[in-house]
Amino acid sequence: xxxxxxxxxxxxxxxxxxxxxxxxxxxxxxxxxxxxxxxxxxxxxxxxxxxxxxxxxxxxxxxxxxxxxxxxxxxxxxxxxxxxxxxxxxxxxxxxxxxxxxxxxxxxxxxxxxxxxxxxxxxxxxxxxxxxxxxxxxxxxxxxxxxxxxxxxxxxxxxxxxxxxxxxxxxxxxxxxxxxxxxxxxxxxxxxxxxxxxxxxxxxxxxxxxxxxxxxxxxxxxxxxxxxxxxxxxxxxxxxxxxxxxxxxxxxxxxxxxxxxxxxxxxxxxxxxxxxxxxxxxxxxxxxxxxxxxxxxxxxxxxxxxxx
Numbered sequence: 001x002x003x004x005x006x007x008x009x010x011x012x013x014x015x016x017x018x019x020x021x022x023x024x025x026x027x028x029x030x031x032x033x034x035x036x037x038x039x040x041x042x043x044x045x046x047x048x049x050x051x052x053x054x055x056x057x058x059x060x061x062x063x064x065x066x067x068x069x070x071x072x073x074x075x076x077x078x079x080x081x082x083x084x085x086x087x088x089x090x091x092x093x094x095x096x097x098x099x100x101x102x103x104x105x106x107x108x109x110x111x112x113x114x115x116x117x118x119x120x121x122x123x124x125x126x127x128x129x130x131x132x133x134x135x136x137x138x139x140x141x142x143x144x145x146x147x148x149x150x151x152x153x154x155x156x157x158x159x160x161x162x163x164x165x166x167x168x169x170x171x172x173x174x175x176x177x178x179x180x181x182x183x184x185x186x187x188x189x190x191x192x193x194x195x196x197x198x199x200x201x202x203x204x205x206x207x208x209x210x211x212x213x214x215x216x217x218x219x220x221x222x223x224x225x226x227x228x229x230x231x232x233x234x235x236x237x238x239x240x241x242x243x244x245x246x247x248x249x250x251x252x253x254x255x256x257x258x259x260x261x262x263x264x265x266x267x268x269x270x271x272x273x274x275x276x277x278x279x280x281x282x283x284x285x286x287x288x289x290x291x292x293x294x295x296x297x298x299x300x301x302x303x304x305x306x307x308x
Contacts, residue, residue, distance in 0.1 A: 004029045005120040006046070010039045010053040010065055011081070020052070023109060028120065036060025036068075044072040049123035050116060052103070055082040055089055063089050066097030074134070075126055077119035077278070081105055090233050094245045095258070100278065102234045122277045129272045136271065147266070148173055148188060149259060152181040152196040152205075158224065158250060162195055165256045170263070178205050182298035185216065186305065192266040193259060195222045198232065206232065207290040208299075210240040210281065215303045217241075217279045218269060220262040224248060224255075241279040 006029040009020045017032040024030050031048070033039050036059050042048060051069050055062035066078040080093050083105030093099040100122075101115050148171035151159040159174040166172050171190065175181040177200060185191055198206050209221060223236060226248040236242045243265065244258040269275045288296060 005049040005124055006031060007050045007052065007116060007120065008033070008039060008042060008048045010034070010036060010051065010057070010062070012054065012057040012059070016054070023113070024116065027113075027117075036062075036065040039065050040068040040072060043069045043076055048073060048076050050077045050079065050119045052079045052081060052116065054105075055080055055086065055093070061089060063092040063097055066093060066099055070097055075123065075129065077123045079103055079115065079119060081107070087228050087230060087233075090230055091245050091247075094233070094237060094242065098243075099237060101238050101282075104234075118280065122280065125277055126272070126274050129275060134268050134272070146190050147171070147192040147263060148190045149193045149195060150175065150181060150184055150188075150191045152176075152178070152194060152200065153224070154197070154200060158195070158197075161250050161252055161255060162259070165252065165259060176200070178203065178208055179294060179298075182208070182212075182295055182302075185212070185219070186298055186302050191219060193220050193222060193262045195224055195255075195259075198223060198225045198227060198236075204290075206236060206240070207284060207288075208295050209236070209242070210284050211288065211291060211296075211299055212302075213240050213242075213279065214281050215299050216306065217276045218266065220266055222246060222255075222258050222262060224250060235284075238282045239284045241281050 007024060008031045009017055010033055011017050012034045014034060017034065021030050021032055031042060036057060039051065043051065053062040053065045062080050066080060069076055069078060077100050078097055079101045080099045081103050100119055103112055103115060149162055149166055150173045151162050152175050153159065154176050163172040173184055175184060196209065213221065220243040222244045223242050224246045233245060243262050246254055246258060
């Protein structure tokens with residue numbers, strides 16, 4: 001019989017911890033703590049497959065717990081429980097904790113069980129990836145200048161900033177509409193990172209971005225926008241697995257660190273393709289009906305090219 005996966009729940013309310021333990025103890029080896037610092041120590045010293053942390057806690061907020069867990073145990077899958085709309089915390093959980101899923105409070109039992117099961121499956125499938133494998137891939141990232149960054153934004157200043165940041169190290173392409181951007185992704189296999197707005201003109205492009213990640217998980221998406229919509233952010237993580245979320249006006253240092261982190265992560269996933277499972281997306285409730293036939297055509301061609 002295979003060994004049970006270990007799942008750690010972190011919440012300052014003991015009643016919630018008892019409820020979660022009752023819900024999951026027959027399926028996994030369940031650990032609980034109400035102290036974020038203790039949670040980090042547990043992950044540092046034991047094999048934890050999945051951490052599910054509440055956001056609003058007095059000792060250490062969930063975003064900090066997940067950020068520290070990522071540092072001490074990068075292969076542990078990280079999920080954030082949240083019952084309120086704290087924009088800064090949610091952005092932080094994406095950019096610092098690289099959260100796999102947001103789970104809303106109050107949760108539906110079957111939904112949370114399904115999300116945790118998916119996270120456990122991914123964590124256990126990537127157990128074979130060593131820290132040495134990751135280190136070698138990160139070292140390779142510093143010497144690879146064949147890759148490109150694609151900017152999808154009507155604002156040329158965004159492209160100019162990105163181009164200045166990547167300099168001669170990587171290529172930089174600029175598209176002002178979705179059709180051209182998807183055509184570029186189809187034609188150029190060296191595009192590793194997409195820096196994109198969520199609205200181009202009057203067009204909301206979140207659904208194409210979600211579908212792109214489903215079909216082309218290798219590409220890392222950095223969203224750059226002035227919109228502050230918590231539902232948008234949750235959907236872009238759960239259904240689009242965006243890598244970073246950045247505010248406008250553009251912050252050059254944040255952009256530089258985000259692009260560098262994305263390139264490193266691209267190489268890690270290339271070296272260990274099993275880690276691409278960590279970018280698995282939920283099926284969008286909107287489906288494909290909000291994506292134009294032309295974009296769906298590009299996506300189908302990208303799918304065929306990748307499978308060929």
